[in-house]
Amino acid sequence: MFEKADVLLPKCWPVIRVDGRGFHRFSDSHGFKKPNDDRSLHLMTKAASKVMEDLKDVVLAYGQSDEYSFVLNRNTTLYNRRESKIVSTITSLFTSCFAFHWSEFFPTTPLQYPPAFDGRAVLYPTKRILRDYLCWRQADCHINNLYNTVFWALVQDAGMNKNDAQKRLKDTNAGGKNEILFSQFGVNYNTLPQLYRKGTVIIRPPPREPAPSGGAVERGDRDGTDEKVPVLLTLNEDIIRDNFWVSYPHVLEGEDE
Amino acid sequence: MFEKADVLLPKCWPVIRVDGRGFHRFSDSHGFKKPNDDRSLHLMTKAASKVMEDLKDVVLAYGQSDEYSFVLNRNTTLYNRRESKIVSTITSLFTSCFAFHWSEFFPTTPLQYPPAFDGRAVLYPTKRILRDYLCWRQADCHINNLYNTVFWALVQDAGMNKNDAQKRLKDTNAGGKNEILFSQFGVNYNTLPQLYRKGTVIIRPPPREPAPSGGAVERGDRDGTDEKVPVLLTLNEDIIRDNFWVSYPHVLEGEDE
Amino acid sequence: MFEKADVLLPKCWPVIRVDGRGFHRFSDSHGFKKPNDDRSLHLMTKAASKVMEDLKDVVLAYGQSDEYSFVLNRNTTLYNRRESKIVSTITSLFTSCFAFHWSEFFPTTPLQYPPAFDGRAVLYPTKRILRDYLCWRQADCHINNLYNTVFWALVQDAGMNKNDAQKRLKDTNAGGKNEILFSQFGVNYNTLPQLYRKGTVIIRPPPREPAPSGGAVERGDRDGTDEKVPVLLTLNEDIIRDNFWVSYPHVLEGEDE
């Protein structure tokens, strides 16, 4: 009786985002490589994949750094759309998978203490606004990664201390950072792995019959257990431009009615 | 902008309850002893203690079976009282501690798959209503434990199959169940461990100076790391009657204003 | 601090519906004609028009019987989209206009006691669902009006008492009711005024330049004060079929993004 009703508005797309709690300290305690630690990124994606395997109404997950966003079908009836139940279950499941699969990705680094995540729900009324949200997260990935890439090059390769590196980058725009990378470190930012620059998007494969867009589907990295029927597609592609959505129209299928 | 404001009403006592997700299957998969598995109960309490050590505004935790309730101080400003953040963090942290400490309590039983919990927040405006909630959970513990104790005695000791045991207990009241236990199995229910009959309550020790109620404090089981300053008191006492609250007045200190 | 945040989800269409409180008694006390009282229906529409003149973000109002629904622009920032403020202001304003203009429509019937309305907000994420809502209200108008028309014909013209009339109509479908009207009272339901059968929809006139759909706009009843620039169009048309929406595309302008 003292529990508030918290049903998510029907027809809107629910997005649940989980974020690492105190991951600055956590990454230090576990010797994460900077600016990107492949083990951690792949563990995050493993945990997210397990969430998607368990909860069939998640149509897409997008992750970068220590965060993952789960997009549920706009018509989902999962837990009768009760917000607390959905948010807490996804956050708990993600956390649990992260801890459970830790040693697969960090075989020589024992977990020092229990990692935690927080979660929140956001509701998007239309596909366009949902896509705006995903664009925002991928743009955020790019901005942070560019900054971190230059910052750690200055610190690790040029021997600058962190304060000086920070000052050096203050008031530098994207072009300036690319320039530093290229001129000072010989790095072309655009050739760095898409995993770092684009983050990771997980979707379900298109339905088999009939083949969508009349051709073979490029499936990218696979995260399935069965060669022939991958459970999930794990991609490091641009999701800002239309191309991704044209290639995988089944993900957000159905018109804005 | 699309995220709903969800600040918990000021001055009310927030209670966050976490519940095992699919724990029937989970307990089967991990060979839990019936009707009570000490290892699981102690692991639950370990995880709850870790939550309390981390989040200082939790003033009391009560657990039984696969659930734990965390009572926050009515004046807490944790995460600015944002419901999603509080619920998801506590649920995530509890889950993570459960997974992290698993092997301490189940040294010979590897975790088969990641356990998950859901969480929810409930708000109680006054101490009396908060205590009613805790009474309800402890009464629920008693009712379920009595049923399970007789049920599994019939199955394990009397060789009944589960369906027959269920039928035997249908329409039996508490007295009837006690009678079966005593006459058929020689068990006096009231002598079974309080851990099973009362569940577990975790509180912080009373402040040292001056000693509350003018005397030595009985501390029950301790869960602290320092012999002299226990961080937490772990008790298996009745919290329905006034006695507990008279003994530990600091737990819900302050008047209903 | 103790006031809940209640911002309406952005981009969704807010609909505020006001309903007469105890209007069965109110209509009896004021001698409303049955099944429809033109004075009351026109007073309702007058009050709704005044609400629309005052609050520019109301793009459409639909009324029937003792209810009126106000559709706000999906992008409205009225009162920063605070639900309580929007609902209470519209309900108050509607009530006040109803009382204020009473004597214009009921010149010989003094107001016996203060009329009241309740109000509520509903949020629709897409145009399609918003139109479904409006269809539902217009279908409701038709169903109730058909029932009431036959019921009062039986009572007023055939001299049946109300209980018998109710029994006569129980389990009668739409066709049956039309049949009674035609065979027993010589009334063709479809020739009754659209005001009764369709309710009333109020919109703003299409923008002048360029003329929408390339021609003169049929304006129906006018509720404006200036012959040349009507402030509002008051219509008794079908809003279930596409025709209305094709004729007045400006009302819900903008794509579902």
Next chain:
Amino acid sequence: MFEKADVLLPKCWPVIRVDGRGFHRFSDSHGFKKPNDDRSLHLMTKAASKVMEDLKDVVLAYGQSDEYSFVLNRNTTLYNRRESKIVSTITSLFTSCFAFHWSEFFPTTPLQYPPAFDGRAVLYPTKRILRDYLCWRQADCHINNLYNTVFWALVQDAGMNKNDAQKRLKDTNAGGKNEILFSQFGVNYNTLPQLYRKGTVIIRPPPREPAPSGGAVERGDRDGTDEKVPVLLTLNEDIIRDNFWVSYPHVLEGEDE
């Protein structure tokens, strides 16, 4: 389905406050006397009384200027505690009574246009916090009335223009304002009518048997229709200090449980 559940948290005291919409303009249009117009204040109280006569779960109403707060019994089940329904109905009813009774208080001033109010709900978990709210409103009454009394004395009696009067009062504290009133206008603020300085509180009379606090009850102004059983007590007393609450213990009866 698209309507949000909005049940008020049980056991908390709901307070609904209605506020005049654009009453600066409204008071100008209707020639309200400054700083206080008795007709308007009495009309507000008439409307509030009618709300209390209609809705029995309102235990107290407090009004000043163009606002009125309605305190509902903490255990009220009015409209199943649905917030929108309660707020909109009280706001509508208040507005309607204000318009309906207008001519009784303004016999020579016709209503120029329909007045409107907005409404909001606030929830208070304990009596103490509820009383803090009422203290705040009465303190607000005092502060505004003191300011307005001096301001209009400067304008009306000393012939100052409004800008100069405003500047004169800027940075003046309560003592300074009292001093101006006394030295310049010979007015002792504390002898002005309590109606202006304290606002108006409306309660129900104490239950007849047994007489509360063992004596005759001073009833102040009466608003009842029956001399012997007044329906409501209308008072202009201090509600900040304990005295009022000691005299009328039945108003907020029942312990904070």
